[in-house]
Amino acid sequence: MSAGTHHGMGARTGPPTADSQTDVRMDGTSGLRHERDATPGSAGLGRVGRRPMVRGREFRSYYGLPVLNEPTWKDHDIAGYLFLGGLAGASATLAAAAELTGRPDLARAGKVGAAGALAGSLYSLIHDLGRPERFINMLRVFKVTSPMSVGTWILTAFGPQCFAAAGTAVTGWFPRLGRAATVGAGLTGTAVATYTAALISDTAVPAWHDGYREMPFLFAGSAAASAGGLGMLAAPLAEAAPARRAAVLGAAVESVAARRMERRLGHVGEPLRRSRLLRLGAALSLGGALAGQVLGGRSRAAAVAAGAALLAGSACTRFGIFHAGMESAGDPAYTVEPQRRRLARAEAERDLG
Known part of the structure; x- marks a missing residue:
């Protein structure tokens, strides 16, 4: 059996006619089509222009095959890149706030943590790209309409300042340069923490693309x-008081954005609602934030436990978002049925107009 026949393309040459419409069967024989429409994904629907289409039927692709080419991204690369990039950017911003408010130990922890997370994030990105020079090649142009291009330049502006801030904090050399680098990394860190939301929302993956409104707040x-x-x-x-307040605010924003996105996406949001990783991430983030605020200011053990829960919760959230998106890309129902609803709305608006 040829690939074209298997996918419903048929073996005819020339336009079909009402008197001679045949299909190649599984046993190699031919038979009459009996008024079957050959439009992909529309089994059981009437021919356009000859009789009204039957509404309410399930609209799926041939043989349940994916409509989209699934992204070739690996979770340990891209999901790790999403988590570590967010940690690096937000830690640099928290470090700048601590530097300006006279909290040297918190500032040092944020600078070193941001540098370590950024190094891991860059490794994950370059490992996914395959060759380090591909990252350099993206710096040849700047396209404001391309989240990948903008993100590459954001990382290029953030990275040297982040590493300089961490280096001066560890060695004690060039304190004025270190302070300037800390403030610069803090300013660009806000973009590093959120640009990946625009990056994945710019893809055709249904759960990511349709969640473009809430995704930046969630990230x-x-x-x-x-x-x-x-x-x-x-x-x-x-x-650590600023860290505890950041944890509470971040966990609250993440939770509200995730719930709102899941409700607004409707059918497309099913992979998000089913994700155990997202449920676990929400529980760890909210629990860690609450424990840190209530007990973290009095007990070192409670602060450590709360901090570990918050880090694990954020990682679960990023990996959950990644896997839910991959699931939505692999199931044609999340691609075809929303398109059908949009076409139906457009048709209704034309009829009303």
């Missing part, structure tokens, strides 16, 4: 919660 909240968790882990209790 920003998750990043802030993870940075707060890192601050509680590494900083002394007396200086």
